[in-house]
Amino acid sequence: MRKHILKLLQILCTLIVLVLCIHALLLSNSFAEAPAALIAMPNNNGIFSQYDDIVFQGGAYYTDDVDRKAKELIWTSNIDGVIGTGEQFTKTLSGGNHIITLKAVDIDSTFTTDKVSIVVE
DSSP states (O other): OHHHHHHHHHHHHHHHHHHHHHHHHHHHHHTOSOOEEEEEESOTTEEEOTTOOEEEEEEEEOSSOTTOOOSEEEEEETTTEEEEESSEEEEOOOSEEEEEEEEEEOTTSOEEEEEEEEEEO
16 A cells, blocks of 8 residues: 555656646746847948947837837947947947947847948048
């Protein structure tokens, strides 16, 4: 009798662990889609002066939920480093051929990027 009870407890524990693993897997995949980053401005291959206030505008969207927002929008330049955050700002940049990257980060740290190239003369 005791052997049967131990065997039943072992099966029950195995089932509990299996249920918890499935639950964790479902939770981790429920927000696994990263937001799609999209740069609206500046235009790719745009040309600017070092004195121009360049308008940076972009955002992130989810294909499964249009009302959901990214946790963070980070703008960087390969020359000037981090140049801003958020959906819109203006900034003057150093001269050179810049690759501007918008990184959209979700609450679970998944992310996507969008890039444009601009020239600052």
